Amino acid sequence: MADSSLALQGSFAATPQTPFRDPTAESPVAKWTLISIAIAFLALILFMPLVAVFSEALRRGWQVALASIVEADAVAAMQLTLIVAVIAVPLNLVFGVAAAWSIAKFEFKGKAFLITLIDLPFSVSPVIAGLVYILLFGAGSYLGPVLNSWGLQILFAVPGVVLATIFVTFPFIARELIPLMQDQGTGDEEAAISLGANGWQTFWNVTLPNIKWGLLYGVLLCNARAMGEFGAVSVVSGRLRGETITMPLQVEILYNEYNFVAAFAVASLLALLALVTLVLKTVLERVYGRDHGARH
Amino acid sequence: MSAILAVPASRRQWKQPSVIPGFGLTFGFTIFYLSLLILIPLAGLGWRSAALGWSEFWRLASDPRLIAALKTSFWTSFFAASVNVVFGVIVAWVLVRYRFPGRRLIDAAVDLPFALPTAVAGIALTAIYAPNGWIGQFFQPYGIRIAYTPIGIVIALIFIGLPFVVRTVQPVMEEISREVEEAAASLGANRFQTLWRVILPGLAPAILTGFSLAFGRAVGEYGSVLFIAGNIPFVSEIAPLLIAIRLEEFNYPAATAIGAIMLILAFVVLLTINLIQAWSRRRYGYGG
Amino acid sequence: MDLRVNSIDKSFSGVAALDNVSLDIHSGELIALLGPSGSGKTTLLRLIAGLDFPTGGAIHFGNEDASAKSVQERNVGFVFQHYALFRHMTVADNIGFGLKVRPAATRPPKTEIRRRALELLDLVQLSGLENRYPNQLSGGQRQRVALARALAIEPRVLLLDEPFGALDAQVRRDLRRWLREIHDRTGHTTVFVTHDQEEALELADRVVVMSKGRIEQVGSADDIYDTPNSPFVYGFIGESSRLPVRVEDGQIWLEDRLLGLEAGHAPAGPAQLFFRPHDIEELEGCGGCIAGTVTTSRRVEAKRRVELAVGGPGHRIEIEVPAERSIPDGGRIAFRPNSWKLFRPIEARIGAKLP
Numbered sequence: 001m002a003d004s005s006l007a008l009q010g011s012f013a014a015t016p017q018t019p020f021r022d023p024t025a026e027s028p029v030a031k032w033t034l035i036s037i038a039i040a041f042l043a044l045i046l047f048m049p050l051v052a053v054f055s056e057a058l059r060r061g062w063q064v065a066l067a068s069i070v071e072a073d074a075v076a077a078m079q080l081t082l083i084v085a086v087i088a089v090p091l092n093l094v095f096g097v098a099a100a101w102s103i104a105k106f107e108f109k110g111k112a113f114l115i116t117l118i119d120l121p122f123s124v125s126p127v128i129a130g131l132v133y134i135l136l137f138g139a140g141s142y143l144g145p146v147l148n149s150w151g152l153q154i155l156f157a158v159p160g161v162v163l164a165t166i167f168v169t170f171p172f173i174a175r176e177l178i179p180l181m182q183d184q185g186t187g188d189e190e191a192a193i194s195l196g197a198n199g200w201q202t203f204w205n206v207t208l209p210n211i212k213w214g215l216l217y218g219v220l221l222c223n224a225r226a227m228g229e230f231g232a233v234s235v236v237s238g239r240l241r242g243e244t245i246t247m248p249l250q251v252e253i254l255y256n257e258y259n260f261v262a263a264f265a266v267a268s269l270l271a272l273l274a275l276v277t278l279v280l281k282t283v284l285e286r287v288y289g290r291d292h293g294a295r296h
Numbered sequence: 297m298s299a300i301l302a303v304p305a306s307r308r309q310w311k312q313p314s315v316i317p318g319f320g321l322t323f324g325f326t327i328f329y330l331s332l333l334i335l336i337p338l339a340g341l342g343w344r345s346a347a348l349g350w351s352e353f354w355r356l357a358s359d360p361r362l363i364a365a366l367k368t369s370f371w372t373s374f375f376a377a378s379v380n381v382v383f384g385v386i387v388a389w390v391l392v393r394y395r396f397p398g399r400r401l402i403d404a405a406v407d408l409p410f411a412l413p414t415a416v417a418g419i420a421l422t423a424i425y426a427p428n429g430w431i432g433q434f435f436q437p438y439g440i441r442i443a444y445t446p447i448g449i450v451i452a453l454i455f456i457g458l459p460f461v462v463r464t465v466q467p468v469m470e471e472i473s474r475e476v477e478e479a480a481a482s483l484g485a486n487r488f489q490t491l492w493r494v495i496l497p498g499l500a501p502a503i504l505t506g507f508s509l510a511f512g513r514a515v516g517e518y519g520s521v522l523f524i525a526g527n528i529p530f531v532s533e534i535a536p537l538l539i540a541i542r543l544e545e546f547n548y549p550a551a552t553a554i555g556a557i558m559l560i561l562a563f564v565v566l567l568t569i570n571l572i573q574a575w576s577r578r579r580y581g582y583g584g
Numbered sequence: 585m586d587l588r589v590n591s592i593d594k595s596f597s598g599v600a601a602l603d604n605v606s607l608d609i610h611s612g613e614l615i616a617l618l619g620p621s622g623s624g625k626t627t628l629l630r631l632i633a634g635l636d637f638p639t640g641g642a643i644h645f646g647n648e649d650a651s652a653k654s655v656q657e658r659n660v661g662f663v664f665q666h667y668a669l670f671r672h673m674t675v676a677d678n679i680g681f682g683l684k685v686r687p688a689a690t691r692p693p694k695t696e697i698r699r700r701a702l703e704l705l706d707l708v709q710l711s712g713l714e715n716r717y718p719n720q721l722s723g724g725q726r727q728r729v730a731l732a733r734a735l736a737i738e739p740r741v742l743l744l745d746e747p748f749g750a751l752d753a754q755v756r757r758d759l760r761r762w763l764r765e766i767h768d769r770t771g772h773t774t775v776f777v778t779h780d781q782e783e784a785l786e787l788a789d790r791v792v793v794m795s796k797g798r799i800e801q802v803g804s805a806d807d808i809y810d811t812p813n814s815p816f817v818y819g820f821i822g823e824s825s826r827l828p829v830r831v832e833d834g835q836i837w838l839e840d841r842l843l844g845l846e847a848g849h850a851p852a853g854p855a856q857l858f859f860r861p862h863d864i865e866e867l868e869g870c871g872g873c874i875a876g877t878v879t880t881s882r883r884v885e886a887k888r889r890v891e892l893a894v895g896g897p898g899h900r901i902e903i904e905v906p907a908e909r910s911i912p913d914g915g916r917i918a919f920r921p922n923s924w925k926l927f928r929p930i931e932a933r934i935g936a937k938l939p
Contacts, residue, residue: 020637023481023655024474030487031394038390039402041383045455046408048430049420056423095329102323108311114326116566120334123562125516127536131555132337134543135344166333189316199317221410228413231518235540248415248519255419255523264423267416274411281411282404475668478635479730481655482662483682483737493685497672580671581719 053271057264068254068262069269076242077250077266080158084233084246085226088165092222096173097215101203104181105189115178121170129167130235133160156238161246164232169225176218177211184210213288217281224277228270338559345556348549356553361529362538366557369535372446373514376453377461380510381503384461385496391462392469406463409456414519421452422524444526449534452520457510464506468499468582501576505569512565516558585646585740585773586611587632592641594627594797601627602638603797609741609775614767616788617777620820624797625777626745632775633743634658645740661734661772665746667726669718675729676701676714682737704732707766724755731763735770742767744776748783756780760787781821785809793817815927818858825901827874827894828929829857836926839895843920844872850926859921862887862904870918876901878915883907892917 021027026034057065068074099118103111121129137144137154147154154160188210192202208215230248237244245253247270254263311319345353356362391403409417425432425442432442442448472495480490496503518536525532535558542551576582587609594602602624609615617625630636632643634655642651650658669678677684679701683692692700705711708728718726727747734742747763748756764787767774778784784791785805793800793808795816801808812818819826830837831847836857843857867873876892879900883889887904890911894901903919911917 021654023487023635024477025393026487026491034386035390035394035396038383038387039398042387042402042405044431045451045458046405048424049417049455050408050412052420052423052430053416056420091329095326098322098329099326102319102326105316106311106314106319106323108323116570117330117335119566120338123512123516123566124338125518125536125539125558125562127518127539128341128516128555128558128562131539131543131551132341135548135552136337136340138548139546140548141340163333167337170334186314186316193315193317202316203318224411228411228416230413230415231536231540234518235543248413251413251415251419252522260423263419267413267419270413270416274408274413274416277411278404278407281407282400473666473668475664475666476670478655479662479664479668479733480670480681480685482633482635482660483685483733484656484659485681485685486656489685493681494670498670500672579717579719581717582671 050271050275053264053268056260057268059264060261064261065265065268068259068265071262073242073245074247074250074262074266077245077247078269080161080243080245081227081247083158084162084165085223087162088169088226089219089223091166092169093173093215093219095170096175096177096218099174100177100181100211101207103178104184105186118171118174118178121167122175126164126168126229126231127235129232130164133163133167133236155236156240157244160236160238161233161244164236165226165229168229168232169222172222172225173215173218176214176221180211180214181207213284217284217288220277220280220284224274227273341552341555341559344548344552348553352549353553353556356550357557359550361533362535362550362554364530365533365535365538368446368449368531368533369515372449372453372534373511373517376450376457376514377507377511379450379454380457380461381507384458384506384510385465385499385503387458388462388466388469392466406459409459414456414517415523417455418452418520418523421455421520422448425451425524443524444528444532446525446532448524448526449521449532452524453514453517456517456520457514460509460513461503461506464509465499465502468502472498501572501580501582504572508565508569508572512562512569515561515565586644587741587773587775588644589628589632590642590644592628592631592643593639594624594631594636595639600797602631605641605797605799607792607799607802609773611773612771613773614764614787614789615775616784616791617775617794618779618781618784618791619794619800620779622796623794625779625792625794627797628794629743629745629775629777632741633660633662635662659737659740661731661737661739661742663727663730663734663742663744663747665749667718667723667730667750669726669730669733671718674715674717675705675710675721678718678729679704679733679736681733700736701732704736705729707735707769708732709762722755723751724759727751727759728762731766735772739772742772742774744774746777746779748780749778756783763787785821793820795820810923812858812925815856815858818925818927823861823902824858825861825903826859827857827899827901829855829926831855831926838874841875841895842872843874845920845924847926854929856927856929857921857924858927859924861889861902863922864903864919865922866905867918867920873918873920874901875916875918878911878913878917880913881911890917 025031103114134155135141137147137160139145144155152159154163188206189202192206197205228248229246230252233246234249234252237246237249239245239249239253247266251263251267251270254266348356387406391399391406422429422443424430425448427433427436427441427443429443435442442451476494476498477490480494485493516536518540521534522537525534525537527533527537535554539551539554539558542548542554589605589607592602592605593600605624605628617628619625627636631638634650634653634657638651642649644650645658670681673681676698680697683697683700702711702714705714708731710725710728710732713721713725718729721729731744731747748759751759760783776788785808788805790802790804791808792802793816801813801817808817808821812821815826818824827838829843831850831852833852834847836843836845836847836855845857874894876894879891879893881888881890884904886907888907888909889902889904891900891902893899903917905911905917
């Protein structure tokens with residue numbers, strides 16, 4: 001096997017400081033090429049749009065941008081966005097905790113199927129999320145006219161916007177808590193109960209402290225999506241100025257009116273929200289050592 | 297105590313007994329909330345499309361504009377997910393294997409498409425790739441338009457799909473054992489052969505899963521595409537947009553038919569992901 | 585293929601892992617690197633393979649200096665503790681991998697690679713499993729595939745890093761015997777790392793005992809066991825008892841008692857007396873002997889092991905007596921070791937060597 005072509009390397013023997021390549025690493029050239037490709041790609045796809053939002057918003061100076069943000073319709077949109085998040089996030093939080101408790105702390109048949117059902121809204125187009133509520137409550141449905149006769153307007157009103165938002169943000173918190181609570185097992189709860197705690201005491205004093213960071217993480221992601229949702233909300237909103245316009249819809253309206261600075265000014269608020277979310281997310285990941293998950 | 301002991305251990309139960317309380321309450325609420333908000337509305341879509349009748353459904357589904365929109369959706373999503381696989385794997389590798397200034401920032405930034413509202417991404421990408429935009433201006437002299445064409449759709453779909461590939465592949469990459477790479481080297485494989493024949497095939501299940509997730513998300517995407525696509529029927533109109541258009545026309549039967557088709561597509565993607573993972577786990581002993 | 589390790593040093597970020605290690609391995613030998621964890625045995629193996637690079641010194645394969653060669657060029661078969669099989673490849677593809685990645689000029693045709701894989705699978709007694717995936721094999725089977733894969737490239741030396749470390753006891757014993765057979769049939773120069781002395785002594789032609797980055801002793805199982813050349817080897821291999829003694833006038837003293845053992849050429853002063861617990865002679869009276877009070881005794885296989893407190897400070901030592909002999913705790917026993925060895929006090933040595 002000894003190949004003579006390499007025999008001349010024997011002369012290096014006296015100086016074992018010959019550059020040694022770790023057999024599990026790429027050459028520096030390959031390494032920096034790959035890093036450059038990655039950075040160039042991310043710059044083009046991720047960073048540039050982010051910069052564009054702020055740069056377009058400030059195109060005519062910060063006063064103009066500020067004026068478009070404090071304008072009445074924009075303020076109304078912000079209020080609605082907050083209201084929607086304040087309703088949708090806690091509801092999904094309660095659901096997430098209940099679902100995780102029943103799935104992670106008990107063994108029953110059909111569990112995997114239930115988890116798949118909970119994941120369903122991630123796989124469905126947001127437009128379909130809006131569509132299903134239109135079919136449920138719209139003209140030609142059974143429910144819509146009945147509710148209307150009671151004076152309850154769902155579609156093209158705030159309740160529809162809330163429902164559509166709940167649909168698309170439905171799995172976030174449950175998805176975060178289920179694997180976390182499954183990993184933690186049932187030992188702590190069983191210990192608490194054997195020491196005489198009741199169910200609520202066990203949850204508040206034992207389970208909740210164990211899951212608080214994961215819970216916060218899920219709330220963070222759920223909130224970001226709730227405030228930023230566009231497709232589902234746009235279908236059910238009806239776009240009544242000052243009434244059913246959320247911030248993302250306000251961006252669209254301003255954009256379609258060629259009021260670009262105002263559109264980007266409102267958009268930059270949403271982008272700031274995204275940045276804050278990312279920073280908090282990174283901090284939380286550091287705090288509780290969470291792995292990255294793909295299914296957001 | 298005696299009551300617990302009296303339960304025959306051999307009986308196959310739907311739920312295993314537990315000392316932890318609250319199953320009835322939490323499970324009941326879970327099913328109630330899930331049914332009320334997700335399952336019943338989705339079932340409503342299925343029921344309404346079934347109520348159309350087969351011939352009516354077929355007539356609506358074979359609308360040439362719809363078929364064109366579905367094709368556009370499919371191909372742009374497929375292409376975007378493919379681009380994401382190539383660059384997503386590179387980005388994940390760079391983040392997992394190399395230490396360089398700014399790595400943490402980049403790692404955090406990969407999640408930007410998860411956090412940034414799609415409408416914001418849509419108008420920002422449009423601004424950049426429009427004929428007078430930062431990047432669009434360089435293509436304009438050559439007669440290449442990016443915004444308001446299917447290329448623009450692909451760009452938007454690359455943006456929203458990227459984290460799915462990176463975040464699926466990244467944890468699997470982190471678990472590649474050094475021993476396996478050393479084994480390949482000791483058997484004479486050079487670094488490229490090790491990467492190409494050992495590491496990449498080992499990542500295949502994760503890459504396929506990431507591709508499917510990105511593809512599934514892209515097919516349903518609406519907000520970011522709306523602005524950059526130009527929305528020209530038969531050219532740059534995607535299926536979700538067509539649903540929205542039909543709804544605005546109060547043409548609910550047509551919207552229902554498209555919705556049903558898209559829902560089926562979503563289920564197929566979901567099923568594909570589950571099959572990839574089950575297959576990979578059975579054969580290789582690890583999931584994607 | 586002879587293998588020469590020449591004054592190798594290796595440090596990891598300033599901490600020495602190997603300190604001036606030299607070793608000659610003859611062609612066809614089966615060598616065990618034996619030592620506790622952190623002794624540098626795996627580091628030495630990886631340096632031979634080219635998976636790491638020495639800080640100083642050289643490694644020769646036959647007459648050829650391999651020091652500057654990459655792991656790919658060295659053509660060594662390396663078997664990892666956790667098998668390191670490629671999980672997405674079938675058993676046959678795993679074994680054929682080394683041939684498949686050769687440059688086109690020396691790469692055998694596909695059918696030939698397949699044939700060789702099947703042949704090797706036969707050698708490791710796993711015929712019929714060629715289309716399985718590693719995940720579908722037991723631990724012992726995986727390690728055999730790993731060995732077949734390493735043999736497929738016709739390595740110049742075969743290197744095994746704790747090859748049986750992840751397997752349970754029965755499988756280990758079977759594989760050990762089987763590895764010896766494979767070695768005798770194929771005749772590869774083989775080096776394996778183990779922390780299991782039984783494995784090393786049973787399997788290897790020569791055992792290299794390592795401690796703290798140095799080679800303590802190289803020799804056959806007999807050499808290592810019968811004539812250990814350092815307190816470490818005496819203590820690490822087999823059972824041993826030791827007593828702090830004093831050499832005076834060519835005699836060995838424990839405090840003020842003469843032990844009846846000739847010190848020979850040992851220099852006067854404090855020393856450590858080592859002996860094997862089973863290799864003693866019980867005495868009735870005691871003119872010159874070791875005597876102690878029984879603190880506990882317990883049955884160990886065919887013998888009874890007795891722990892004694894000896895001398896003023898009550899040094900604890902162990903001896904073995906026939907199982908029939910029953911001694912109450914607190915009873916006295918006198919004995920004299922049949923073979924023993926004196927070393928300079930261990931404390932001094934350790935004090936000089938610890939980082």
